[in-house]
Amino acid sequence: MRIAIDAMGGDHAPDVVVTGAVEAAREWEDTTIVLVGDSAKIDALLGKDKPANVIVRHASEVIESDDEPVKAVRRKKDASMVVAGRMVKDREADAMITAGNTGALMTMGVLVIGRIKGITRPALAPMIPTLNGTGMLALDLGANMDSSPEELVQYAIMGSIYRNKVHGVHQPKVGLLNVGTETMKGNELTKAAYPMLEQAPVHFIGNVESRDVLNGPCDVMVCDGFAGNIMLKALEGAASTIFSALKTELTRSFMTKLAAVILKPGLMKFRRSFDYSEHGAAPLLGVDGLILKSHGSSNAVAIKNAVRQARIAVKNELVRSISTEFSNGSEM
The missing domain is CATH 3.40.718.10 (Isopropylmalate Dehydrogenase)
Structure with missing residues (x-):
């Protein structure tokens, strides 16, 4: 299982995001954590004790909290959030987690990953x-x-x-x-x-x-x-x-x-x-991939709990279950 984490999203990124990701990687060694963002900053935080199941994917841009969502997603093609979303879209990752801009995440989910057939609008839950x-x-x-x-x-x-x-x-x-x-x-x-x-x-x-x-x-x-x-x-x-x-x-x-x-x-x-x-993150339900939105002020515990949540959702095939339900006639 591979989970992409937007290391640059959130009020306290990348420090607490990296810390939470490392804690999660150490607890669940069967899961590969991909930290997406400024590789120089991330590597400096990881240091020499980086777990073997943590890898870094460089992204040169960041979507800020005050960025206009649609413009940011369309113009910042190499933003950490967008890169993590593409990884889910291209099946390079089974799920993604971010504590970044909620509006941009919603936009990215629709424009980059796409909706499940039959779903009119994804919902944050x-x-x-x-x-x-x-x-x-x-x-x-x-x-x-x-x-x-x-x-x-x-x-x-x-x-x-x-x-x-x-x-x-x-x-x-x-x-x-x-x-x-x-x-x-x-x-x-x-x-x-x-x-x-x-x-x-x-x-x-x-x-x-x-x-x-x-x-x-x-x-x-x-x-x-x-x-x-x-x-x-x-x-x-x-x-x-x-x-x-x-x-x-x-x-x-x-x-x-x-x-x-x-x-x-x-x-x-x-x-x-x-x-x-303690509750981890909120899923963005309705997109054709697993996306979890952590609170903007998330600490390391919240990031770790989001990984736990993502693991359960992936193992129980959440996205496939929703897609199957709507393909069987539940779409309105």
């Missing part, structure tokens, strides 16, 4: 942590601001296959993000999507309200990227505010500091459950 510890796959959370009812059905099918193949969830429960649980609640999009999801080859449980998301009401939640991204950022902001307020209160006096010592193990465990690094 991150895991949202839940209190029961199982997490919930949500798509789309920002790759596409607008979606059609047919595309929400495609998201549901792809998300269900991912939860089954990568997480081993039998008959994943699918929910539709809405403003109420009643059947005819919502806007024109959700009203049109609801009956279509009922007829789709998924285990549809109905509407899900955002206030219930962290309780894990379903295994897969579908929504358009606009609503999904607002919900995600609201959750992130709320979690950050709560942890900050707790820290302030627990350091206010001697007694609260004493209480903090007792509560610390439980609070740390709770905080880790909301840590993106």
Whole structure:
């Protein structure tokens, strides 16, 4: 198995990317890690103790976080992200991982690798942590601001296959993000999507309200990227505010500091459950190759976990399973 990693993508690249890749290579010796990017910088970080299953593929350009996606992908032919994508397209790599520009990744996935036949738009599908510890796959959370009812059905099918193949969830429960649980609640999009999801080859449980998301009401939640991204950022902001307020209160006096010592193990465990690094990366579902998008602020642990995630997806033939499902008539 060969996994290409965009060594230049992300807020802390290439340092943490290389560190995470090396840790992954040492744990899974049967996997070849291809670090794509500035070979001089990468080699300097690897040093003399480079694992035998880590190789470097030089790329002379980098797509920056503020680059316009379409122009960057078309003009920067030798950008690390684009080179890694071509490796997947040409079957030189079984998967690719990047913490780089999300818009550029979406564009690269469509223009360089291409969509699976029957898929209208690929969707970014991150895991949202839940209190029961199982997490919930949500798509789309920002790759596409607008979606059609047919595309929400495609998201549901792809998300269900991912939860089954990568997480081993039998008959994943699918929910539709809405403003109420009643059947005819919502806007024109959700009203049109609801009956279509009922007829789709998924285990549809109905509407899900955002206030219930962290309780894990379903295994897969579908929504358009606009609503999904607002919900995600609201959750992130709320979690950050709560942890900050707790820290302030627990350091206010001697007694609260004493209480903090007792509560610390439980609070740390709770905080880790909301840590993106523990969940690895979000798959870009719908492209004809395995692409995983790590958080822009990913640390080495997140990169290593993304490799673990990619290995499972490759072994369970995720992309082929999605392609087969849609070639058998699930396309809308």
